[in-house]
Amino acid sequence: MFYKHTTTTLPELFQKHGNNVLMQRSNCHVFGSCLLSEQTNTHYCFCVPGFQGDGVDKCESSEECSPTSNQACPHPNQECVFEHSLRKFACQCKNGFIKQADGKCLFEPTEPPPSSVDRCKQCGANSQCVKQLLGGGKEEFIWNCICNPGFTGNGFECREENCLDRPQMCSPNAQCLPDGQKASYLCVCNYGFNGDGKICEPKILQTKETPDKLLIGRGMAIIQRSSIPNLDESGRQLIVQPHQTVVDIDYDCISERIYWSDISGHSIRSAFLNGTEITSEFSDLLKSPEGIAIDWRSQNIYYVDSIKNELGVLSINGKFQKTLLKEGLNNPRALVIDMESRQLFYSDWSRDAPKIGRIGLDGSGNKVIISDEIHLPNGLVMLQTSRRLCWADAGNQKLTCSALDGSNRKVIYAPLEYPFGLTADSLEERFYWTDWKDQKIHSIDITGRGYTEFYPGAGGRGKLYGILSLPVKCHFNTAPSECIQKEHKCTHWCLPGAYVGAFTCVCPDNVKGLRGC
Incomplete structure (x- = not known):
């Protein structure tokens, strides 16, 4: 786009040399040039190649590019980057190169002038001293300490950038x-996804070729390993907490956290599936x-x-x-x-009097269903x-199954x-x-065939306690229960009843003086 300059008087900076016009910047934009028309004796300001605008007040980068193209930018000293102000990919000069009036990127000396040496000496280990254009239409530069790509800070102190600084990297x-x-901080894929946290792809749904992961409690550790012996035989310590003794393990399908009982710490602990953010509750x-x-549906x-x-x-939020x-x-x-x-x-x-019993989630209907031919x-x-x-x-050293009524x-x-x-x-x-006797994991199919045994893997000492096969997805209806959906009118605490829609209002034992309790 050209902009017509109405004055017919030649600016002082323009000189005519025979049939050629020496083009120099006068009142044109810093990325614009001026052309004299011999026929009309009129001056025209126009943006140099790679820019667009009126040539006087505005010359913006027009070099759109694609980062996946083999010829993304026209000049070898340019790179294709996303320009947030333009909301598109554009060609910019690489570090150490400065865009000239003709659009080309020329190398600029990296050594700052004497007046900037002291400032550049203060640059941190992960930064560099860079010559920057001040902008505002003036051809003035300044040397600044700038953190290298992948680092953040003021240029004097730079640390590695993480997802807390830039959440969109996850x-x-x-x-x-x-x-x-x-x-x-680091990006961690959610449960059900694989990847490095920056790219997370859904895991293949559970099949015979994608075995479960087992969580095993042993002393102070929770060990994670494959359920198939020849895959990941060594296992790994997912969680280690000094002085704890892991007894039983379960999983919250909603929050994607594992929970375990700690018999030494008299508490219930929990953590995310990657072992982070460990909490401890109810020790008192x-x-x-x-x-x-x-009960993930009622939390x-x-x-x-x-x-x-x-x-x-106990309420998962630790209150009741x-x-x-x-x-x-x-x-x-x-x-279970x-x-x-x-x-x-x-x-x-x-x-x-060894036994197995059943009871409602609200504490109603307790009944012993098995009390004979049972020992420890x-x-x-639950299948x-x-x-x-x-x-x-x-x-009696038996693995036995029955109907839900015994x-x-x-x-x-x-x-x-x-x-x-x-x-x-x-x-x-x-x-x-x-098994407490040989400290191994034993396995059999549901028909009683295909027996196998294997060690849990590295980590932990002492007896093996609880074991959990992590589910790929929640079973049955995972919608919140009536106690979570606020369909109840309980003042303090709601527990699920015996059928869908039923609930029981209860008073917690650990909080005294509540109204109506």
């Missing part, structure tokens, strides 16, 4: 989490927490305590606790939840598809050694259990 399917090892309310079960944690001999419920059952409990051990029937199943390995019932697992309850007995019992495998934790894979095709 994938939409990732979150920015603290990196405890570097006292920084518990004595010896063992089995736990997460509650159910537990059994073997010293207090109670079965209770309530005891649901004490009568008849002597040494409660394991706990059935979302469909809204019931809890618990085991009690009392030497005098340890791990419990949602077949609607069966299974348990490992360290006394009928139709069937021994799946025997003999076991001294089983403790029990879980099943997401496809409900195999059982996995830990």
